[in-house]
Amino acid sequence: MIRIFALLVMALSISVHAEISVIVNPGNANAVSTDDLNRLFLGRTSSFADGSKATPLNLAEGQASRDEFDSKVLSRSSAQLKAYWSKLVFTGKGTPPKELADDAAVKAAVAADTTAIGYISSGSVDGSVKVVATF
Amino acid sequence: MIKKSLIALAIAGLVTPAFADTTINGFASIKAGMTMGSDEQLYGYTDELDFKNESLMALQVRSDLGEKLSVTAQMMGRGNEDFDISFEWAFLSYQLNDNTTINAGRLRAPFYKYSEYMDVGYAYDWSRVPRSVYGLGFNNIEGVSLYRTDVIGGFDSTFMAMIGGYSGTTGLGDGKLEGFYGASWELSRDWYNFRVAYYTADATLVFANESVNNLLAALTSNGQGELARGIGFDKDKGTFFGVGAGIDRENLVIVAEFNRTEVDNTFFAKRDNYFISVGYRFGSVTPYVSHEWERHDAKPEIYQPFQNLATTPLAPLYFGAVATVQSQAREADTLNIGLRYDFHPSAAFKLQYTSQKNRLTDDRLGLVVAGVDLVF
Numbered sequence: 238m239i240r241i242f243a244l245l246v247m248a249l250s251i252s253v254h255a256e257i258s259v260i261v262n263p264g265n266a267n268a269v270s271t272d273d274l275n276r277l278f279l280g281r282t283s284s285f286a287d288g289s290k291a292t293p294l295n296l297a298e299g300q301a302s303r304d305e306f307d308s309k310v311l312s313r314s315s316a317q318l319k320a321y322w323s324k325l326v327f328t329g330k331g332t333p334p335k336e337l338a339d340d341a342a343v344k345a346a347v348a349a350d351t352t353a354i355g356y357i358s359s360g361s362v363d364g365s366v367k368v369v370a371t372f
Numbered sequence: 373m374i375k376k377s378l379i380a381l382a383i384a385g386l387v388t389p390a391f392a393d394t395t396i397n398g399f400a401s402i403k404a405g406m407t408m409g410s411d412e413q414l415y416g417y418t419d420e421l422d423f424k425n426e427s428l429m430a431l432q433v434r435s436d437l438g439e440k441l442s443v444t445a446q447m448m449g450r451g452n453e454d455f456d457i458s459f460e461w462a463f464l465s466y467q468l469n470d471n472t473t474i475n476a477g478r479l480r481a482p483f484y485k486y487s488e489y490m491d492v493g494y495a496y497d498w499s500r501v502p503r504s505v506y507g508l509g510f511n512n513i514e515g516v517s518l519y520r521t522d523v524i525g526g527f528d529s530t531f532m533a534m535i536g537g538y539s540g541t542t543g544l545g546d547g548k549l550e551g552f553y554g555a556s557w558e559l560s561r562d563w564y565n566f567r568v569a570y571y572t573a574d575a576t577l578v579f580a581n582e583s584v585n586n587l588l589a590a591l592t593s594n595g596q597g598e599l600a601r602g603i604g605f606d607k608d609k610g611t612f613f614g615v616g617a618g619i620d621r622e623n624l625v626i627v628a629e630f631n632r633t634e635v636d637n638t639f640f641a642k643r644d645n646y647f648i649s650v651g652y653r654f655g656s657v658t659p660y661v662s663h664e665w666e667r668h669d670a671k672p673e674i675y676q677p678f679q680n681l682a683t684t685p686l687a688p689l690y691f692g693a694v695a696t697v698q699s700q701a702r703e704a705d706t707l708n709i710g711l712r713y714d715f716h717p718s719a720a721f722k723l724q725y726t727s728q729k730n731r732l733t734d735d736r737l738g739l740v741v742a743g744v745d746l747v748f
Contacts (some may be wrong), residue, residue, distance in 0.1 A: 244727065276523075276528075280527060281521050282470060282471065282521075283470055284470050298717065314653075314654065315717060316714040316717070319494070319717070319718065320495045320496070321495075323399065323489065323492050323494050323495045323747045324398050324488070324489045324492070324495045326432070326490040327397070327399060327430075327432060327433070327446065327489055327491075327492045327495075328461075328480065328489055329442075329444040329461065329465055330474060330519060331432070333397065336396060367569060369693070371654070
């Protein structure tokens with residue numbers, strides 16, 4: 238009974254949550270691991286593996302892919318992340334990544350900036366950006 | 373009033389320049405609390421419901437001046453200071469490289485794991501940081517700090533070193549710290565972290581308690597300067613050593629810290645303080661239990677060499693010295709039970725019951741506080 242219920246929950250969550258793709262500029266040759274994503278999006282580093290500058294871009298709060306990214310990649314709830322950033326912001330140690338309104342805005346920003354890294358729903362990906370990871 | 377309008381002007385000045393990239397953030401706590409009994413006082417609360425004591429509001433302005441230089445000012449008004457605004461932090465930051473930043477100005481001394489954001493209630497689950505353990509009586513240092521993040525053997529390393537000084541109120545009276553320096557280092561990985569901190573400074577102060585100042589003066593004028601110097605603070609070396617560890621795994625959150633503070637050649641007791649806190653996140657609700665211990669050993673070795681005075685006309689001064697030294701002994705246990713409820717994306721409701729037992733007097737105090745912490 239419990240197992241069936243668990244399967245149902247899994248099936249439901251799969252159907253509800255769309256896959257997200259982490260995207261960089263096509264001119265960016267760096268590989269990006271989940272650890273790298275954590276460090277970039279939690280403000281612990283601001284450069285890619287080759288040492289070049291990285292500019293992480295978040296989707297606005299409330300966007301479904303933002304929640305997906307927060308929970309799957311950063312393994313934190315939005316409240317936990319807000320608490321995390323408040324520690325850094327109010328001690329002068331960091332500022333959270335810039336937020337953009339939607340997939341289109343993130344895609345345009347990444348296509349235009351070789352330092353940018355963002356994430357969008359996989360359905361929104363096109364040739365203007367390069368996918369380095371999916372979740 | 374003049375001070376406030378000057379600050380308002382300063383804010384206006386900071387916000388408007390067209391060339392600087394300026395961000396404004398803030399945080400606030402609104403807390404209501406009262407103790408359980410008519411003669412009970414704890415953390416500034418009495419048995420009358422109070423909305424001001426632990427409430428506070430802060431505004432932070434950060435201006436990125438470009439070329440890796442930024443300036444940050446945090447203005448805070450605390451309810452227990454009638455919301456008079458003061459600069460809690462004010463510093464320049466210069467980013468040396470990708471993972472090293474130098475800050476200079478008024479900074480928060482990172483004695484404890486939660487020191488630097490102890491005022492930002494939203495950043496932790498408790499209603500307040502464990503006061504028994506976070507109780508040095510001053511928090512800010514004027515000086516320079518170096519902040520560095522690294523990856524060392526799979527651990528995320530955060531290192532901070534600071535030099536500077538302090539003058540102002542302390543737990544015992546107005547005073548100053550000279551030659552303050554030290555460092556703290558935190559390692560974290562996946563779901564666990566460790567921390568160690570060491571700071572030292574030379575402490576000088578005038579006691580808030582006038583009778584202690586009078587006693588020391590009387591001892592000195594009666595040829596007992598050595599005993600007086602053994603009690604008072606005159607460029608005496610103080611040391612702080614702290615360790616901490618935390619676990620945050622599958623919604624279980626455990627934090628523990630221990631610290632020892634000593635000031636040589638003063639009556640300042642050897643203070644050992646420690647706590648452990650255990651919480652569990654059920655979605656947006658996090659109940660927790662924490663326990664704090666204070667173990668402050670008085671230093672009878674200060675007055676014991678002078679016990680011959682007890683049979684001389686100076687006996688009252690001698691016994692005054694004994695009582696003064698012994699007054700630094702403290703043994704107290706504090707239990708906290710509470711919860712955090714994230715009812716809003718930027719705000720958390722908190723409820724906490726605190727029960728403190730003074731083991732030397734056998735008195736027990738109870739306190740209930742409810743409130744909201746938010747960031748904006």
